[in-house]
Amino acid sequence: MTKLGVWFLGLGFVFMVALGCSGSGGDSSGKTVVQFWQFWPTETLEPIITDFEAKHPSIDVEMQQLTWASGLEKITAAVAAGQPPDLCELGSTWFAKFASTGTLADVSTTAAELESQYLMWDACRYDGKTYGLPWLTGTRALFFNKSLLQEAGFASDEALKTWSDLIRVAQAIHNPTDQVYGYGLNSGERYIQFKKFMPYAWGNGGRVLSEDGKQCTINSPQVLEALRFYLELKESALVEKQEVLDQAFKDGRLGLMVSGAWMLRTIPKDAPELDFGVALVPRPAADKGTHASFGGGELLVTFGRSKEKEAALTLAKYLMEVDQAMAVARVQQSVLPAALGANKDPFFTENPMQGVFLEQLETAVFPPNHALWVEIEDVVDSWIEKAVYGKETPEKALNQACKEIDALLARQR
CATH class of the missing domain: 3.40.190.10 (Periplasmic binding protein-like II)
Incomplete structure (x- = not known):
């Protein structure tokens, strides 16, 4: 077993009990339940999730906020325990750790449908396949x-x-x-x-x-x-x-x-x-x-053992859309949507300081996958x-x- 494999296994053993049975699936109403783990303040995303559920009445989203201090370990433990979330936000510097172990679901087909509408695809690819969808970027x-x-x-x-x-x-x-x-x-x-x-x-x-x-x-x-x-x-x-x-x-x-x-x-x-x-x-x-x-990015991924991949990708595509991604950008004022054309939004064009960050992104360096x-x-x-x-x-x-x-x-x- 590789060192990386031992790392996943060890964390899974340590945290398995703490994670409990948080698996996805249907609820008592017969709806599909999507477990979504992410790093933004809950109040930032709640309106977006509420709107998504109204437009997709057969899907309920259970959202959990992670922290940057412990999020990597929690995600790793969930994967090792065989209980990953259905949809998960990953920082771009963490992406390859999961893509290289075969734990992420291949979303190349979905990516091919969306490629012309978004930036940051290189950050989502590993060994010739696409395992993530671009959401937000920043510098x-x-x-x-x-x-x-x-x-x-x-x-x-x-x-x-x-x-x-x-x-x-x-x-x-x-x-x-x-x-x-x-x-x-x-x-x-x-x-x-x-x-x-x-x-x-x-x-x-x-x-x-x-x-x-x-x-x-x-x-x-x-x-x-x-x-x-x-x-x-x-x-x-x-x-x-x-x-x-x-x-x-x-x-x-x-x-x-x-x-x-x-x-x-x-x-x-x-x-x-x-x-x-x-x-x-x-x-x-x-x-x-x-x-x-x-240069860093926030990617949306689903896992090979996620129970509700199709519903998770439906949620991911909704979050990626320029209107939803701009809602996060306006509230947090720290990121740019990966959606093409977002940089023309008045939020950026009418704010010179935000414009500096857009210019800085042109020469930002994204670490390799x-x-x-x-x-x-x-x-x-x-x-x-x-x-x-x-x-x-x-x-x-x-x-x-x-x-x-x-x-x-x-x-x-």
Whole structure:
């Protein structure tokens, strides 16, 4: 049995009792019941599900909200126990872990019918087949405090185009004695560090794996240069968890940070007086590299052992439609529908800051669909964090990360 198989089996054994018998099927009214697991606040999706049930009176939807902290383990345990939901939202970086084990249902036929209407199909494919349907996508951009920039002598985001610009502005703002910090640098959270450091590496031409996915390349000169820049930036930074950085920015104590469009929803509510802007993630130099960022997506999948695949796909296709996906986008203000044409909605065209996120998506990098990507990302997180805290030199951190990643790849062969 492979290491991945043992991982699924072990989690299934540990969590089987906790999961209980949550299987799908018909209810006492004779309706088809679809178990739908997802990560959004329940109140965001409830109106959409209510409308779906009204239009499909033979289907009832039982929706369960997962958390990003424990959702992967819960889904894995359900699969191992033979009790997966009928429809499930999966983050794009988790997709290959499930597709590679044969646990997802092949939806290539459904995908062929929908392909011309949606983006992000590459994220839904594994080994030549389609195992997911594209729902929502998103990226991160650079937030800046206009008042702190002006106090430091910078007029606008024109001063934030390159790495050297970012260093210069962060240094000018940074005044820890007064609890004012130049840049917000993430630390201490799973699934975060990678998404905040790698944009600089990607923008400099670096990558984690070779083109064929068989060898680690994160110790390349391009990534090393990015890490040295990142550590220089750290000297003018508040190093904290995302929640703390977000609050410091809202309190007017943080000049610059890379974050998601969800801040466009929370800042007006929590800090209505804050004068801020959004810009592309800086590129290495005016004549070098790109304004890269992390690109992620939310996919809808059903499993080989799901009991109500047909009804689940009916629900998935409804959720994907531009009207329903835009309803989520308007409420959450952190994602873009995968449906073609959604970017022309007034919500995006009439909001310049949302427009920056659309532009940032054009140069965002989506991690590859690799069966071991979750483990690979964890390795990168761990060694970048060691470099950030000075426990290892940049060179050794990247070399050790590559050593561990190559060992993972070797075990897969």
